Amino acid sequence: MSPLAPAPLDTALPNLDAWVAWFRKAEMPVLADTADALEAMRANEDDVDANLIGEMVAHDPLMTLKILAHAATHRPERRVTDVETVTAAIVMMGISPFFNTFGPQPTVEDRLAPVDGALEGVNHVLRRVHRASRFAFAFAVHRMDLDAAVIHEAALLHDFAEMLLWCHAPSLALRIRAMQQADPALRSAAAQQSVLNITLADLQHELMKAWALPDLLIRITDDRQARHPSVQSVVLAIRLARHTAEGWDNPAVPDDITEIAQLLNLSPDAALQFVNKVDE
Template sequence: MSATPSIPTAPRRMPLDVAGWVRYFQLVEIPVLAQTAGELEDMRANEDAVDARMIGEVVSADPLMTLKLLAHTSSLHRVGRLNSDVETVTEGLVLMGITPFFNTFGPQPTVQQHLEEQPAALAGLMSVVQRSHRAAKFALGFAAHRLDPDVAVIYEAALLYDFTEMLLWLHAPALALEIQQRQLNDPSLRSVTAQRDVLNVTLQDIQQSLLRSWRLPELLLRITDERHQEATQVRNVLLAIRLARHSAKGWDNPALPDDITDLSHLLNMAPAHVQRLVTDLDA
């Protein structure tokens, strides 16, 4: 994954397996949100006045920029240029340094530019980004309530959970739209079934391979591995993601009572108190 802008291209032929999709997504440039690109350029112009925390707040608000930074810092660790694993954006910025960050990440291409001629794909992408923001906010709130020391990692794990779907909207929008249309035509159709029908593989399969390739935080790997789904931090993130999905169109989804019940067990709170907590977090 390139750290500096280049002209992204669509695959000439659709990859037929996980390895093919991984190779493709490793080569494409990843644009970021326009607001992120603008704020980073403002900071670049006044580099001496900014620090890792300030840049981290901008990067951490954008799942795509977060993905780019964590993948890049992990690559530096692999070649021995960083001495320790990087789990959070702020850690990565501190280890890289401000000037090397700006030298590595020049002016960023934006998703709005990338998909300006495909408004339906841009809307699909932004829907996933918005869902990821809400999931991250829920996950952070639950982790804070539990006094978890790894709140930053938990926040980023929820923010990045759907990053492969974002990459599909960006770099294979016709296929993403096909999956979306199939599910609109058949509301009972499961996402993994629609993905296999259209892509030959599931996004989770691709994501597992990308996570290992880019050496992204271990919590992300555990979240998508059924063997770890009873771990408290994993349940914290997964319940936040479930809640964000089920409440995306309002709080009348019939699946939400089960989410609240499961959260009451995680947080050791009465369901009524959990309901108030999630409403406050979403306000």
């Protein structure tokens, strides 16, 4: 990922290839809390280990993505398996090389401060993916899925393209939001296609491949493979987080609970109690 930061996009690019090429060159900011914590750890490098850094990064989808993409494209030739978690990526790199590679980070907050409504847009996505990642991890643990850590990470990264859009094309993201607010029945993909000439799901899938992210992570994040239980854990977690973002009275929630109950082999009442406890 290049340190270059193209000026914000105000006009949609013509096709998916153009969007992928543009984002591959774009600087990726991280959350201000992450940037501050990273500098505090840098000052005490001898007291820091991979688990501590991994726990710190776990709340930040963009820093998570940044580390995984770097690890994937700088993997030693002797390593034949994918690095599927941030902690594993840092272990592979080593603590000092990690800090040398990831110097002081640009922040989402600094980038979006001049744009009214943009930081609010990013924070809305963050709240959703944080809740979704908790749901997904709980589903995976209940199912005794050995890939629970990757499932948590997949839910955290599920909407990273939307976050990047807010960071690098806030005026276009605001147009999409305005369209959906004006017509609540308008599907996200239709609004994105209208404004961007692409859907964010397609952009995200192609960026994950371009950055050589782990195959398992790409599969789990791909909603089109929703029959697989690991993917279902993420899809249903994201869906529930979306439908309950403003409260639990959304008419779509009962259907979500029915599918979650089937996934977890619980009754609908037990499934509802389960997700309510997770959400606490």
